[in-house]
Amino acid sequence: MRLDDFDPSDNVRDLGQGSGGGGGFPLLGLLPLFLGRGMGCGGIGMLVVVGLIFLSMSGGLGGLLGGGGGQPQVGQGGGGTGASVCNTAERRFACQVLASTEQTWGQLFQQQGQRYPEPTLNFYQRGVSSGCGAATSAAGPFYCPPDQGIYLDTSFFDELENRFGAAGDFAQAYVIAHEVGHHIQNLTGDAQRVSQAQRTLPTEQGNEMSVRLELQADCYAGVWAAQNRDRLEAGDIEEGLTAANAIGDDTLQRQSGGQVVPDSFTHGSSAQRVKWLRIGLQSGNPASCDTFNQPI
Template sequence: MRLDDLDPSENVRDLGSGGRGGGGGFPLLGLLPLLFSGRRMGCGTIGLLVVVGLVYVMMSGGGGGLLGGGGGSLAPTQQGASTAGGTGAKVCNTAERLFSCRVLASTEQVWGKLFAASGQRYQPPTLNFYQGGTQSGCGAATSAAGPFYCPPDHGVFLDTSFFDELQNRFGAKGDFAEAYVIAHEVGHHIQTLTGTSQRVQQAQQRAGRVQGNQLSVRLELQADCYAGVWAKQSGRLEPGDVEEGMTAARAIGDDTLQRQAQGTVVPDSFTHGSSDERMRWLRRGLETGDPAQCDTFSGSID
């Protein structure tokens, strides 16, 4: 992606190190309280799927809904994120952070324009960098959870070490694969601003586990589509970027991760969508550039 000419976003915070799950510890153990807390963990936990696959194996549960149905946001807590290392573009002080800050700046431009076209004012999210672990308005999380979006904070939370995981473990290389991860989380912010996330969470509270999972899948696929819309509208795609995005979407599909972790696939336990579904909806956004084409809640998602 061509982002070098963009000034980094100012809507950035450095939360420092939470001392959880970093430096050779056991990040999985740090995440277990979240997994079994009864709170929904659906909004944007792309990297969490890696850990979930491991939990499937450890608990021998056959993929039986360890995320409590997924899809909605984590429940708000009394303690929100605290700023440790400063705010603003000055915290974009590594190559990985600078790239992330520029991606965020591009999403601000695109979604600002799209919201303005419909007579609305876009309120951008905050990108929160952390290392190892952090405390958010949705509770504690470790870097093993991967990037996530917390609605009470209107914030995307990112430990940039996940980019190494994305490349080395999943084989999803390239800058657009990384940008897709951030844009997906911003997609969850769009869902919060439009009220979609809240409506899905309310519906999940009335639904059974399987139906709740299906709603989660639709929410996640819409965020994938919104990521594609941003990429198309940004005008910054280069040759090979679409292929990088498709590789990333394929690598983090529920069926692919379950097959790698446990050798079997349990569709009723999907919370983010199959590889084919994630690729399809990301591509729809990339091809149309139209958020109106990202309605995953009407009709089939196939």
């Protein structure tokens, strides 16, 4: 994806390195990491693309996949802000993707006579403290509604390629665009409506609401890509669809050696994630992403 002409966004922070509290993420990934319905945070979320699950929708974490373990120690080092934080190849690309999403969603909101409040991209290593609580990099990328922050340990991109077989710059861009999709849901109120509904719904129905939320974020990622179709290169769309397929709940459950249990899905099957990313890519219209009133 051609983004070299974008100056890196300055809505970024370096939160430094914390020590992870528990080993690795379960390959059930995309399942609610801390899905305790009282906290609430959302994220593509991904590896455990993203990114996560709405860790809980009332104010907790959400991401592409979910997973993780233990309480991390956080806040060691870092502290930088602004575009100077985009100081590695992976970070610079992430910052350019964020800048592109800022331009795209800013224009789409303006067309509706609204202002787009931009999210902050927070880089960290191993462990981090967010407005949704503490998390480890095992959780994968996630979005936190209370502080309107996207949290990313760029080591996730290695996992995306090596563990999930989803290589390429557009696969990485999809992760970030998915988390931005959760930010859009926070602004539109969809995230809050799901959170409120989940408080009274049985677990299976609450899980379905999470799935619809995650699929909508996938669709929003596709909308962003469609709005920047002139920047796509050969193979980019296939990279994104491969990533979406790799992090479906059913695929992750099979890889973990367990049974596929649809009632436990929180992010959607591989087929569903591919479908809704494709809908966004084909339409380029946020209105096409109404996963709450359409069959998924």
